[in-house]
Amino acid sequence: SSSSSSSSSSSYRSNEISALRQELNVFLDKQGPFYEHVDTIYIGRGSSTHSTNDFTITSKTLELLKSKDHLVHVRAFNLQQKRDDEWDYLLNVNHKPVDSSEHSKKPKTKAFKNNPKYCSCLPVNITTAIQPSLNQIKAVWKTSADRLVVVQLVRKCTQEKLISEVITRPKRASSIGKGNNDVVELSSEVSLVCPLSYTRIKIPVKGDNCHHVPCFDLESILNYARELHMWVCPICNSPVPFKSLHVDSFMSGVLQGTDEGDIRIQMKPDGSWGKCEPIQEAENPRPSKRRRIETSAVVTLDSDSDDDDFLNSLLEEDNPSSPNIDSPTPTTTTTTTTTTTT
Numbered sequence: 001s002s003s004s005s006s007s008s009s010s011s012y013r014s015n016e017i018s019a020l021r022q023e024l025n026v027f028l029d030k031q032g033p034f035y036e037h038v039d040t041i042y043i044g045r046g047s048s049t050h051s052t053n054d055f056t057i058t059s060k061t062l063e064l065l066k067s068k069d070h071l072v073h074v075r076a077f078n079l080q081q082k083r084d085d086e087w088d089y090l091l092n093v094n095h096k097p098v099d100s101s102e103h104s105k106k107p108k109t110k111a112f113k114n115n116p117k118y119c120s121c122l123p124v125n126i127t128t129a130i131q132p133s134l135n136q137i138k139a140v141w142k143t144s145a146d147r148l149v150v151v152q153l154v155r156k157c158t159q160e161k162l163i164s165e166v167i168t169r170p171k172r173a174s175s176i177g178k179g180n181n182d183v184v185e186l187s188s189e190v191s192l193v194c195p196l197s198y199t200r201i202k203i204p205v206k207g208d209n210c211h212h213v214p215c216f217d218l219e220s221i222l223n224y225a226r227e228l229h230m231w232v233c234p235i236c237n238s239p240v241p242f243k244s245l246h247v248d249s250f251m252s253g254v255l256q257g258t259d260e261g262d263i264r265i266q267m268k269p270d271g272s273w274g275k276c277e278p279i280q281e282a283e284n285p286r287p288s289k290r291r292r293i294e295t296s297a298v299v300t301l302d303s304d305s306d307d308d309d310f311l312n313s314l315l316e317e318d319n320p321s322s323p324n325i326d327s328p329t330p331t332t333t334t335t336t337t338t339t340t341t342t
């Protein structure tokens with residue numbers, strides 16, 4: 001499904017091609033999971049702070065763009081820093097300014113802003129500005145750098161495809177007994193509610209960097225990252241890039257062993273757990289199930305994080321003149337019928 005030779009290459013210069021080829025893995029890795037690279041339409045060089053690049057759109061590409069799941073993205077890849085630069089001053093396509101309002105959704109918090117560990121790249125969608133045959137991109141940046149201007153044909157990845165990619169990865173073993181975080185000596189409650197969606201977790205996931213028992217919901221983190229272009233754990237603030245996400249086997253078992261109405265469990269230091277006493281009498285009360293975990297008797301838990309504080313910290317602006325950014329509340333329009341097994 002990928003090709004790199006079908007576009008017009010008349011405007012390629014060989015040193016740009018070799019510069020991108022050397023960094024291609026980094027370039028494609030920074031792409032993030034929501035768009036799949038289909039073709040490189042154009043590679044040009046930005047000299048110091050300015051660039052004007054002409055490129056050709058073939059009729060074959062135009063045909064693909066009609067299908068709506070294909071888009072044309074433009075990225076400014078900084079060759080020294082090996083990451084994408086923002087279009088921070090001017091971006092014109094075919095003599096018209098391009099709407100880069102997507103950038104205003106970027107978190108303004110210093111801890112996350114421009115930190116490549118948290119952020120995937122910010123491609124600008126120029127599909128609607130594209131015209132048949134000859135096109136021109138004119139860009140001006142505030143700072144001088146050695147940049148490649150890359151026009152990419154990409155295809156949208158569906159939520160279903162991303163979900164199935166994560167749930168087919170090896171499941172994460174329980175973090176109980178790892179002992180590299182706080183040791184919990186008393187029984188503690190573990191929430192079954194996703195801190196992003198405030199609803200009961202359907203597919204419990206964590207990142208490779210996470211060392212805590214609670215999880216967040218896979219669909220919620222995908223919606224959240226799609227909205228904010230950022231991959232951060234809502235529980236421990238670690239970077240959780242897409243490829244670090246794994247379904248958690250312990251929490252999968254807990255969710256399967258509890259009812260839809262259960263929003264938390266009681267966990268003992270030895271790793272056994274039981275349902276919390278319901279606040280109100282359930283219609284059909286059932287005895288609590290108990291399960292034993294066959295690992296050593298230490299429970300690791302990160303300190304509680306306040307969900308609202310977390311969201312506020314992401315939305316906190318360090319530039320008072322910036323416009324308000326949209327609410328990061330994830331949209332949950334798709335329904336997943338996937339079940340997980342341990």
Ligand SMILES: [Zn+2]
Pocket residue numbers: 206207209210211212233234235236237238
């Ligand atoms: Zn975490």
Ligand SMILES: [Zn+2]
Pocket residue numbers: 208243244245246
């Ligand atoms: Zn992993």
